[in-house]
Amino acid sequence: MLKLLVEQCPRMNSVLLFYVSYLLCLCLGFLCVVFVSYWNSAWRGGFAWDGTALQFNWHPVLMVTGLVVLYGNAAVVYRIPLTWGQNKLRWKLVHASMLFLALLLTVLGLCAVFSFHNANGTPNLYSLHSWLGICTAALFAAQWALGLAAFLLPCSPMAFRRLVKPLHVWMGGFIFTLSIAACISGINEKLFFVLKGSTNGTQPYSMLPPEAVFANSLGVLIIAFGLVVLKILSNQTWQRPEAVHEELSKPLLGEDS
Amino acid sequence: MLKLLVEQCPRMNSVLLFYVSYLLCLCLGFLCVVFVSYWNSAWRGGFAWDGTALQFNWHPVLMVTGLVVLYGNAAVVYRIPLTWGQNKLRWKLVHASMLFLALLLTVLGLCAVFSFHNANGTPNLYSLHSWLGICTAALFAAQWALGLAAFLLPCSPMAFRRLVKPLHVWMGGFIFTLSIAACISGINEKLFFVLKGSTNGTQPYSMLPPEAVFANSLGVLIIAFGLVVLKILSNQTWQRPEAVHEELSKPLLGEDS
Numbered sequence: 001m002l003k004l005l006v007e008q009c010p011r012m013n014s015v016l017l018f019y020v021s022y023l024l025c026l027c028l029g030f031l032c033v034v035f036v037s038y039w040n041s042a043w044r045g046g047f048a049w050d051g052t053a054l055q056f057n058w059h060p061v062l063m064v065t066g067l068v069v070l071y072g073n074a075a076v077v078y079r080i081p082l083t084w085g086q087n088k089l090r091w092k093l094v095h096a097s098m099l100f101l102a103l104l105l106t107v108l109g110l111c112a113v114f115s116f117h118n119a120n121g122t123p124n125l126y127s128l129h130s131w132l133g134i135c136t137a138a139l140f141a142a143q144w145a146l147g148l149a150a151f152l153l154p155c156s157p158m159a160f161r162r163l164v165k166p167l168h169v170w171m172g173g174f175i176f177t178l179s180i181a182a183c184i185s186g187i188n189e190k191l192f193f194v195l196k197g198s199t200n201g202t203q204p205y206s207m208l209p210p211e212a213v214f215a216n217s218l219g220v221l222i223i224a225f226g227l228v229v230l231k232i233l234s235n236q237t238w239q240r241p242e243a244v245h246e247e248l249s250k251p252l253l254g255e256d257s
Numbered sequence: 258m259l260k261l262l263v264e265q266c267p268r269m270n271s272v273l274l275f276y277v278s279y280l281l282c283l284c285l286g287f288l289c290v291v292f293v294s295y296w297n298s299a300w301r302g303g304f305a306w307d308g309t310a311l312q313f314n315w316h317p318v319l320m321v322t323g324l325v326v327l328y329g330n331a332a333v334v335y336r337i338p339l340t341w342g343q344n345k346l347r348w349k350l351v352h353a354s355m356l357f358l359a360l361l362l363t364v365l366g367l368c369a370v371f372s373f374h375n376a377n378g379t380p381n382l383y384s385l386h387s388w389l390g391i392c393t394a395a396l397f398a399a400q401w402a403l404g405l406a407a408f409l410l411p412c413s414p415m416a417f418r419r420l421v422k423p424l425h426v427w428m429g430g431f432i433f434t435l436s437i438a439a440c441i442s443g444i445n446e447k448l449f450f451v452l453k454g455s456t457n458g459t460q461p462y463s464m465l466p467p468e469a470v471f472a473n474s475l476g477v478l479i480i481a482f483g484l485v486v487l488k489i490l491s492n493q494t495w496q497r498p499e500a501v502h503e504e505l506s507k508p509l510l511g512e513d514s
Contacts, residue, residue, distance in 0.1 A: 075316060189445055
């Protein structure tokens with residue numbers, strides 16, 4: 001009995017550490033959504049879909065919620081030990097659905113900014129932030145489509161899935177990192193745009209008014225969320241065990257399922 | 258003979274692929290340095306250390322060269338297969354020296370911007386870019402000091418090194434990722450500062466003048482460099498083999514060396 005306990009101890013510690021990290025991931029993700037929503041609601045005047053700055057406000061909220069928080073949470077669902085004994089197809093569908101929702105919010109977030117720019121005669125896609133953001137969104141869409149083709153379509157051959165899987169996993173982390181860099185540059189750019197001092201009757205960004213401290217803190221929260229998600233993804237002992245994994249990783253509705 | 262060739266083939270392919278990636282890493286790093294230097298030399302008026310904007314110009318050059326290019330190259334030196342048969346202490350010193358030089362350039366780059374701000378009465382550390390940048394530099398300094406204490410000091414116990422190594426490797430990649438995010442937000446911010454249109458007689462950033470295309474391309478090059486470095490670091494087959502590695506990973510001037 002004692003021997004069994006001693007043997008199980010490192011594994012129990014690892015599982016406990018996972019759940020602490022996962023709880024942190026959920027809390028930080030929730031805080032990111034609260035902060036980005038409150039920033040745009042309390043300081044930027046709220047939301048509308050009328051071509052004004054209120055329409056632009058949907059852009060940061062939808063990008064942070066979709067491309068960072070939902071995306072990050074979708075990336076770590078396979079790591080939850082409670083799911084390892086369950087049918088993998090169910091968790092494949094959870095993973096794909098969360099990412100589909102993330103993609104939908106991303107597209108809506110892009111529509112918000114393009115439509116706002118077009119309504120105000122502002123050119124699109126000139127800043128480095130926008131170049132990075134549009135490439136990240138395009139890579140995400142391609143990654144989702146390739147993931148669907150490789151891991152959910154019944155006609156997908158095993159050899160193709162084996163070839164795609166390491167690329168899919170690695171690109172997933174890379175797209176997530178790019179999305180964080182895009183968010184940081186976007187928040188920074190927005191604060192310089194709106195906190196201009198005497199030009200538009202605000203306290204300048206350089207004086208660190210409460211809005212600047214709050215939005216900078218949103219940036220710090222996004223970085224902290226990214227740190228926790230990437231740490232969970234990089235921990236080998238938190239990967240879904242191979243045996244269970246291999247058995248259940250058949251394409252959805254494939255000939256074996 | 259044929260059997261040996263067939264057995265060696267995947268390994269030779271892996272080594273060849275490494276050198277292609279490494280060559281790409283060197284070329285992209287070189288291009289990053291050329292682009293950031295040319296941008297600040299041709300469009301931003303060149304360099305000085307006199308409290309003017311010419312002093313600020315050292316900031317992007319030193320940060321990109323130190324915190325991105327030198328840092329990234331230092332991170333991958335252990336992966337070069339040619340070094341695996343050689344004494345690891347030599348490569349530890351190369352790794353630590355390159356990172357020391359990177360840290361020196363980073364500190365100089367920070368001095369350039371702090372001194373420029375102070376000379377012009379501009380507050381320091383208010384933007385999200387500056388918060389991220391200063392945290393990245395502080396983490397880098399802490400990482401270097403901990404690396405020195407754990408892997409180069411003769412009194413460092415083996416148990417301490419074993420404990421620190423995974424953290425050192427993981428934090429190395431994380432700091433590199435943060436430094437890229439800081440560079441992207443910095444380039445974006447700088448272009449909004451200087452390409453103001455009629456206010457300062459330039460073509461506005463939104464019209465994508467040649468300087469904007471060039472500096473945005475620098476951002477793309479930095480992302481591409483980051484992609485290659487992180488891909489090299491994440492490939493398990495390119496890690497220095499454990500046996501050789503363990504034998505030679507004694508602290509510098511330790512009782513066994």
